[in-house]
Amino acid sequence: MRPRSAVLPALVALVAAQVVLTAGASAQTDPTAATVTVNTRAGLEVVHEAATGVNHAIWDTHLGSDAVADLLRDAGVKAMRYPGGSYSDIYHWADHTAPGGYVAPNTDFDTFMGGVRRAGGQAIVTANYGTGTAAEAAAWVRYANVEKNYGVKYWEIGNENYGNGHYGSGWEADEHPDKSPTYYATLVRDYATAMKAVDPTIKIGAVLTTPGEWPDAIAAAGDSGSWNEVVLSIAGPVVDFGIIHWYPSGDTAAQVLAKTDRVADQVAMVREQSRRLAGKDLGIALTEVNTSYGRNTQPGALFAADAYATMIGQGVFNVDWWNVHNGIGQVREIAGHPDYDDYGLLSSGNCTADGSACQPALNTPFAPYHAISMVSRFARPGDQLVTTASTDPLVRSHAARRPDGGLAVMLINQDPDAAKTVDLRFAGYSPAAAATVLTFANGDTGISSATGSSSSATLPPYSITTLVLRPNGSATGPAAPARPAVDSVTDRTAVLSWPAPPAAVKYEVHRVNGANTEQWGETTGTTFTAANLKPATEYTVNLVARDNAGKVSWSSPPLTFTTGTPATSTCAVTYRESTNWGNGFVADLEVTNTGTTPIAGWTLTYTWPTTWQQVSSGWNATWTQTGYQVSVANTATLAPGASTTAGFVGSYQGPNVRPVAYSLNGKLCTTR
Structure with a gap:
């Protein structure tokens, strides 16, 4: 918490037949118009039963209350996390205490579970790693699932435990003599063993760092690698999912809203790490997320809708907003409405210390609440997200195909000033003419519903619009194939x-x-x-x-x-990173002449996978970067069998994805 895949016997020749798009109109000429293409043949991931979640905290007097549970149920919230971020590492469930912190009345585990059941959701529980023990966690599992039959399936071991001071910054309680990822991962194995001995059906999660966010990729003194490398190598084989948190930075709405472009790389990097280091595909849960701008107003709502849908489409099985209640902060006007800098979904009904500004009445929903409600209406458990694309970068689009043959399309207009006209086109799906249109616009206090067209929509400025479509005819067919x-x-x-x-x-x-x-x-x-x-x-x-x-x-x-690089080539390249400090790193490229003739002067080129990676300086060659492409030039002769190394300092502001292809004098090399 920071309040803050036998060769085919009869192989058919490959074809490059582009799918035909239907139900579309001609190209737009209006600058405020956009074309959104929905391709149901390009499936993404299926929505998990716990996809849409929130956080509860034991210092919240209203945790588990009927009023709050009903609001969460009405918003379609399906998962609730307890006992509350960093408090997890000081909380002792048996006597409901958190030494050094405030525990509000009526926030014990049974009260929490009462609220979860009333809301029709399920619990995600964080066991105390910082000041607790594996035995204490196992006893909690016994109480929850054996004595009380609560059926709590998902259990995390600790919260943001990389924040225990090991990397210099410490906010997370950790009384262990060793704060390293090795110590944490070793104890996670003990926790998992003890807890699953009580209930082998539960799923255990280990804390990971989010790619591109501090302290990802940093190796502290004495460590064999970064937090994720160590934790996944040791604990990965015995746990079921990895836990990430995400609080994207930004001083403006535009800066924060653009950060969802990084989600695919973030998730792909965690998935690659788990396969390589843990030897399996771990589930991924984003158990805390919030924004740094417009937390209670429309920018926060637009971010929430886009972040939830993007994460779910990438296969993140659970996304939890921080928090249900949190409290007032800096009060200012954003997007034409009061913003209280409150991480909560619901108003705490409190005032600033000097009494100069007060929030609306207790439990009044803030804008992100309605965004999460829209997400739950857009993508329900069992639905499958499919690929979309928009011609306008300010119109974000998502689509979900439903088991009953329906299709929902969520459109987010990030333009604060202009309405957008959207022309909808479909591949692999033929909708009926009419659609149910759900809208949440800037300043609205709820989601409105109307009947509209399935081929076009007008999006108000700063709005979230969902079109719920029915098929034009029968939508039944064989069962979907499994992932190849x-x-x-x-x-x-x-x-x-x-x-x-x-x-x-x-x-x-x-x-x-x-x-x-x-x-x-x-x-x-x-x-x-x-x-x-x-x-x-x-x-x-x-x-x-x-x-x-x-x-x-x-x-x-x-x-x-x-695909790989050629197994044999006239050149080979090895990339090695030696140092990383969170937003910069030192690396070198070893270039080897694997041919039979000398190379008299050479130029190595490669392309960064993202827009946020940059060569800052380099040595042993002349380094230049234009856009994504990097050129490394040297006038020396490289003899057959000889190698040379050129190093550089790089910077990045998101997931630091490694290049995969290098060319020497225009020849694709073998990447080692």
């Missing part, structure tokens, strides 16, 4: 496989290409070899099943893989 797996991958080919769902007779393999898809081929089997791929290139593919009647299924969840 990549069995092998080279620089030019990938072998994919999947289990066969019932009733399917044919499978189409689609590559996602922006908002469009390209059908690579089809088969009646359960393997497919994709050929003629580009080396060092990321590909995302989905499967669609067809039955004997020609009906199609939902898209499978996506598979993303990256």
Whole structure:
């Protein structure tokens, strides 16, 4: 808490048939107009039962009250976290105490669970790591799930434990003699063993750092690697999910709202780390998130809606807003309305210390509350998010396909001043003409509902709009295929496989290409070899099943893989990072001539994966960067079999994703 995938027997030739977009209009000429494309063949992830959540804190007098539980139920909140951020590491559940902190009356675990049940949600409980023990946590599991039959499934071990002073900044209680990630991870194994001995069905989460956010990638003195590297190597094999928190910085609405562009890289990096270091795919839970600007007004609502939908689409199974109640801070006008700098979803009904400003009545919902309510109406548990794209960067778009054949499209207008006209186009889906239109605009005190068109919408300034669509005809078909797996991958080919769902007779393999898809081929089997791929290139593919009647299924969840670099080339490059301080790092590139002739003068080029990575300075070569591309030039001769190293200082302001491809004098090298 900071209040603050056997080669295909009958392989069909690859085709590059672009999907046909339907239900669209001609290109827009109005500068306030945008085209949003919804591609239901490009499936994302399925909404988890605990996707939409919030935080509760034991210092909140109104935790678990009927009024609060009813408000959370009405907003569609499905998960509630307890006992409250950093208080988790000083809280002792058995006697309901938190030495050094304030515990409000009527906030004990049973009261909390009463509120959870009334709201129709489920609990996420954080066990005390900082001042507690594995035995204490195991006793809590016994009380909750054996004695009381509460069925608490998700248990975290500690909260932001990297904030215990090990990296210089300390806000998290930690009484252990060793504050290192090695010590934390070792004890997490003990906690997991003790807790699962009581109830083997529970899921255990370990604290991770969020890629691109302090102290991610930093290796402190005596550590063998960064927090995530150490924790995932030791505790990863015995836990079930990783925990990240996210409080994106920014002094303006535009700065904060742009930060959701980093989510895909953040999640992908955690997933890659868990596969490589823990040897498995861990679930990912974002158990705290909030914004740094407009916490109670429309910028906060726009951020909340976009952040929740983006995280859920990337497969984050739980997203929890910090907090239900928090309290008044700096009072100012934002987007034309009073903002109380309050991390809470609901008003605490209090005033500033000098009495000069007061919040509205207790439990009055702030704007982000309505945003979360909109998200819960847009994407319900069991729905599957699908790929969308907008021609206007100020119009953020998300879509969710429903088991009953419906489709919901959420459109977020981030322009504070201008309404936006949106032309909707669909691939793989034909909607009925009419739609239910839900709107939450700047200054509204609730979500309005009206009947509108499925092909276009007008978005008020600074608003969230959801169109709920019905199919034009029958939407039944075979079951969606499972996510394909990549069995092998080279620089030019990938072998994919999947289990066969019932009733399917044919499978189409689609590559996602922006908002469009390209059908690579089809088969009646359960393997497919994709050929003629580009080396060092990321590909995302989905499967669609067809039955004997020609009906199609939902898209499978996506598979993303990256082709390798050539196994043999005339050059090889090794990237090594030696130092990292959170927003900058030192690294070097070892360049090897693996050919048979000398290279008299050379230029190495590579491309950064993101916009926020930059070479600041370099040595042993001439370093230049233009846009994403970096050039490293040296006039020396590199003999066959010889290597040379050039180093640089780099900076970054988001997930520091490594380059995957390097070319020497225009020749693609082997990446080692």
